[in-house]
Amino acid sequence: MKDFISIHDLSIPEVKKILDLAADLKKNPIQNWLHGKSLALIFEKPSTRTRVSFEAGMFQLGGTTIHLSPNAVQLGVRESIADVARTLSRYVEGVMLRTFDHNDLLEFAKFATVPVINGLSDLLHPCQALADVFTIKEKKGLKNIKVAYIGDGNNVCHSLMFACAKVGLNLTIATPKGFEPQAKIVKPAFEDAQQTGVEIDILNDPVMAASGADVIYTDVWASMGQEKEVKSRKSKFKSFQINQQLVKLAKPDYIFMHCLPAHRGLEVTDEVIDSKNSAVFDQAENRLHVQKAILAMLLGGK
Numbered sequence: 430m431k432d433f434i435s436i437h438d439l440s441i442p443e444v445k446k447i448l449d450l451a452a453d454l455k456k457n458p459i460q461n462w463l464h465g466k467s468l469a470l471i472f473e474k475p476s477t478r479t480r481v482s483f484e485a486g487m488f489q490l491g492g493t494t495i496h497l498s499p500n501a502v503q504l505g506v507r508e509s510i511a512d513v514a515r516t517l518s519r520y521v522e523g524v525m526l527r528t529f530d531h532n533d534l535l536e537f538a539k540f541a542t543v544p545v546i547n548g549l550s551d552l553l554h555p556c557q558a559l560a561d562v563f564t565i566k567e568k569k570g571l572k573n574i575k576v577a578y579i580g581d582g583n584n585v586c587h588s589l590m591f592a593c594a595k596v597g598l599n600l601t602i603a604t605p606k607g608f609e610p611q612a613k614i615v616k617p618a619f620e621d622a623q624q625t626g627v628e629i630d631i632l633n634d635p636v637m638a639a640s641g642a643d644v645i646y647t648d649v650w651a652s653m654g655q656e657k658e659v660k661s662r663k664s665k666f667k668s669f670q671i672n673q674q675l676v677k678l679a680k681p682d683y684i685f686m687h688c689l690p691a692h693r694g695l696e697v698t699d700e701v702i703d704s705k706n707s708a709v710f711d712q713a714e715n716r717l718h719v720q721k722a723i724l725a726m727l728l729g730g731k
């Protein structure tokens with residue numbers, strides 16, 4: 430694999446290799462595999478976890494990062510995406526890109542001669558979802574697990590569908606009507622799921638989704654770039670809040686997951702996110718280990 434744009438593009442052995450390597454790196458974090466190598470980071474949107482975990486991760490692998498703010502690069506404005514991709518490819522060994530339009534990421538990858546990593550687009554968040562299944566594997570294993578994703582059928586939900594399908598986790602999604610995952614993702618995700626015998630259900634009922642779940646996962650109701658919809662979405666998503674009443678329907682030892690940042694009091698209550706069942710900070714930590722595995726494979730030939 431040259432790039433890491435979507436989990437759908439990975440074979441099942443490649444996914445397994447990333448998860449295994451991430452587990453090794455979690456035990457032995459400092460390596461010299463990327464000595465002398467640089468990763469450029471381009472963010473068109475804000476970030477805490479993605480930026481810091483990529484920066485710390487490259488450092489721990491012996492390499493370095495170059496952070497480029499949106500204002501500095503102005504992708505497609507100051508110069509074409511293709512020309513930025515061609516230029517950066519002469520300086521660095523890899524580029525991580527966080528964009529609005531997923532097509533910008535594809536365009537960048539098309540012209541870059543070095544690996545391109547999707548650090549989130551409006552369509553997908555693959556680094557997140559691989560860290561998520563790594564976390565589920567650590568805490569629950571992968572056999573006979575019901576993951577319930579309750580909330581917006583967004584980028585995180587899309588990548589979680591691919592990740593669950595590849596590793597064998599059953600997934601029930603519940604969204605308000607009109608906020609289901611996009612058909613162009615559902616189709617290939619169902620194809621991936623067929624290969625592994627995974628069941629993916631898409632419902633509009635949070636109660637059915639939460640019932641008997643081993644994992645309850647949610648994300649913000651309005652993603653970055655949807656700030657204007659915050660108010661209208663609040664009323665549409667109200668009954669999808671992860672609160673004490675809803676999590677009572679899950680298994681007693683369920684884990685709560687959220688990619689963060691969380692909007693406490695909206696998609697999740699303090700009581701749930703701060704409970705002993707909450708895995709959100711372990712989940713955030715695992716971004717580091719999993720991304721290091723991705724970097725080691727793409728930039729370090731592992």
Ligand code: CP
Pocket residue numbers: 475476477478479480549557688689690
């Ligand atoms: N979960 C995640 O990607 O967080 P950031 O937006 O802070 O990078």
Ligand code: NVA
Pocket residue numbers: 549583584585648649651652653688689690
């Ligand atoms: N769906 C969220 C995820 C943030 C990490 C967003 O795109 O803003």
